[in-house]
Amino acid sequence: MDSQRELSFRIDDVTVDLAAGQILDAAGRPVPLRHQSFEVLRQLVAAQGRLLGKEELISAVWPGIAVTDDSLVQCIHEIRRALGPKGQAALQTIPRRGYRLVLPPAAGAAPARTGPVSRRHVLIAAGIAGSGLAVAALLMRRPDDAAVAPNAPPVIAVMPFDVPDPTNAPDHLGASLAETVIAMLSRCPEVATLARRSSFALQDERGDVRILGRKLGAEYVLEGSVRRDGPRLRVTARLDATATGRQVWAARFDAQGSDPLALADAVAGRIIAALSGTRGEVRRAEYAEAWGTDSASLGEYDYAMRAQDMMLGDSSARGNAAAAAILAEGLAKYPGSAAIKVKLAWNDWRRGYNFWSDDIAADFDSAARLARELEAMPDLPPWVSTLVHWLLGYVAMRDGDWGRVLHEVEVTTALAPYDAFLITDLAELLAPAGAYDRALANIDFGAARNPADADYQHALRAWVYRLQGRLADSARETQAAHLLAPYQRLQYAITLVRLNRMEDARAQIAMVRAQEPGFGLAAWRRGTFHADPAIVAGELADLAAAGLPQ
Template identity: 25%
Template sequence: MERKLAAILAADVVGYSALMERDEAGTFERLVGIRKALIEPEIAKRRGRIFKLMGDGLLAEFGSVVDAVECAVSLQGALKERNAEVKENERLEFRIGLNLGEIIVDGDDCYGDGVNVSARLQQLADPGGVCISSKVAREVEKTLAFGFEAMGEQQVKNIAEPITVHRLVQEGTSPQARLSRPPALPNKPSIAVLAFANMSGDPEQEYFADGLVEDVITNLSRIPSLFVIARNSTFAYKNTATDVRQIARELGVRYVLEGSIRRAASRVRISAQLIEGKDATHIWAEKFEGAAQDIFDMQDQLTEGIVGMLVPTIRRAEIERARRKRPDSLDAYDFFLRALPHSYANTPADTSEALRLLTEALRLDPNYAAVHGYAAWGYEQRFLRGGFDPEDRAAALGHADAALVTGSDDPQALCLGAFVHATITHDYERSINALDRALMLDGNSSLAYGLSAMVHMFNETYDRSRDHAFKALRLSPLDPMNYHSYLALAWVSLFTGRFEDAVKYSALGIQVNPGFSILHASLVASYANLHRLEAARAAAARLLKVAPDWTIGGFVRMDVVRPQLMKGLASALRKAGLPE
């Protein structure tokens, strides 16, 4: 059996059972005709292979995700034209799902989560539509002229974790009617937190719910990147049956948070959901539960949990919104948002694209502190992993200084500027002071905690590093930047002799960011220190696949921890046969 990465297309006929019941022979004949005349040639043209036929559906694999998406769009377009000439009760419409993932090849068949997720995505698609995973969206959004509408996280059958789903939208089309345009919105994410509904009938819980909402509003208001409607405005809608879309229009916000509280015996349960106000799309939902005996501690925990999950969720939604905007309407904020996924990916190619977009943002707004922070990080990555060009070093430190000066009250800018100085200049005292200020300004910033974990690891204050890494992961368990926290935990484990933990955290980090070469190197060193050389060599092969030019010498030259520790890592890496 062979394992490989592939794009999987799953297609299924809409209402096939009903069509067969009405006209079994005719339906089957039409399906076979469409498959032979249209589907099979189109898949072959795009260098795909059908590996399973299932009566009313099929599964196909592609070596290129771009080919798979173009095939899906072409198929749906051709089927639409074909159906225009067919009686309505004889039309065959397909749903298509696309995923990019690892599959197991067994002879002519394929198995694995990569296949299973595609099948579930197909079930979420509209008739004549295409649903894709977030992995597919990330791969093709720079290459293909299609838009993507976020459908949020979807829980599907037999898949443990929710899937982040996007609906593919061809240029000039929209899959659903839009409501009238709301009033002008602030040039940053805007949110209204509504009073939570008291579902228990207990007046005491009414006060608790109101206090919780006030705390959430207060904590959100401390985050400079958010525009938050004041309590008095949102509580005007309390105990009314007003449509969320109307509330968003009247308050001039993009997002609305609503929820409910229920008490049963000694337990209190709170449900919260984030809704995009324009079309009432549910973006995120979560339940928080705790003992009623210590109501105020639980209120603090719930506030922290809601705010910690809410901010990265809004950020992901804002990124998707920016992706869907036409290039000629982009402003500095939109360029910033478009750069973020490339910054998160942290591969050489993505870093270059992020810097291009960030440069455009700074051209429009030279004092944009957060953009200076991400630009500093981009140039730092290019310097450390792209040849140690002195110009990249100077650019990294220049943008880091700009972030720290212009962003003295911006947690994002502070923590990124601090991180870059820590890696390049090793001025840990200055960096830690800036990170502590970022956390004082926003105690719910998973980014600040994650980067603080890295800097404290560099500084060999390992207990603080571990505490901050776990705090970041608890605040935002699905954050694309979590690989920093896992890297901090992995290296703390390596440097303190806990090699099994180092394997675990390195592998978890790779799951978050498969293209980050340092995590692959960390996994190699972890296996080598456990004398599991076969696993170390396999991990080394994966490292070189991700970064073909990677060398031990270049790794050591990064000089991010003291020389003795870097030499220890290098010695472990040599055991796996990696190039010098």
């Protein structure tokens, strides 16, 4: 390769300036690309079209650091996006072997940039793979240049837990607890977790978490202490934001038993339940950060987090419309963003599934189209892939492909095994497929780890009990919920009809009609699915008997 190509070259209207370490668009504006992704690009350019194996690239870009294939996959995804359509075609994936960059003949040399260059320095986060189907950690953002908007989930550094009194608890118990938390967090796709040797190497330098965060490249630091008093193990845990040094979450966990290591494992599971998942404390902190970001500096991830916070915080037609507006703005700014598209797909699905839609079929079709488009995209980040497979389960349910429904449940569970909200929600796929016991087990999993969603769990359990013919149990579970969505009231009305409580059933229908005047049997028919079609027919007959109009 000639020396000029080594310094700078052009693909279509995109300029790659290797000397400056940046990519420029047609207008000469910098295209955001993380430092490690640019280093991967530099290696591919230097290879002059030669196939580079994954191990070769990882060794060159992350020498002496334990990272997984997913870190490299994320870099490849970002490079393709930065290079534009012709650059995407030039960067080839050779299945199970590696990557190569075959520059088109028209990739001409461009003048080297002169003058000062603002470099972004991004520290890396290395994930630890869990057993079985592991979800590895991604390289995440920590740009020094505030003008470059973040677009990926956060990095957590887990430090060894202190053991203030080693006479009552083994000194290694704190490290063992931290190792278990790291292993479990590494299977949570919405975060990235530093490898043990990265965070543990700085255990003697703890103090100011802001300094620790800069050294480790982490947005959050998790630390705490372990004390033992006879059979009781007490663990305190604290999560701090490294940008500000402030505490964003703290909790105390107690467990009793004779085996301290087993107790530590049990407490680790409770810490994961509090921190991870769709409604976990890390996501709550990310929502706050996204809303605190200046609108002119919003990145893909910020738009996705703002929309998700709106979707979960206001589960109504109004919240759905507000999330749609956020996503439309984000997609106009980042038209190829998988993070924004997957949220848009989910928002469209929820509009139809919750009967907020004027055209349920059109919203379902839009969600299905986006989900399949995302499924075909290479190198999706694990957290996006989780949401895609989760949604594909619903799409398969709409299509009546019940084998695919169960397959997507398995894939989604493997991708996010500790997300209590997600695992609970999968009951909405298992129950229509006839897997009632598995659905109830999923709901129990969520109830033990996510008490904030107790109303949702009661309503789901009531639904499954009714499908099993356990009508009295179904009514009892519904009555345990303090708040019911309109469609949950309709489920309750069906149960009441079958219990011969017609006046109570009509009262539920009246409440739904007061909230949703246009709702009728036609919407229920379009938005309800079961492997056994007789179930839907029976529900329609019961709702009609209770007074729900067409």
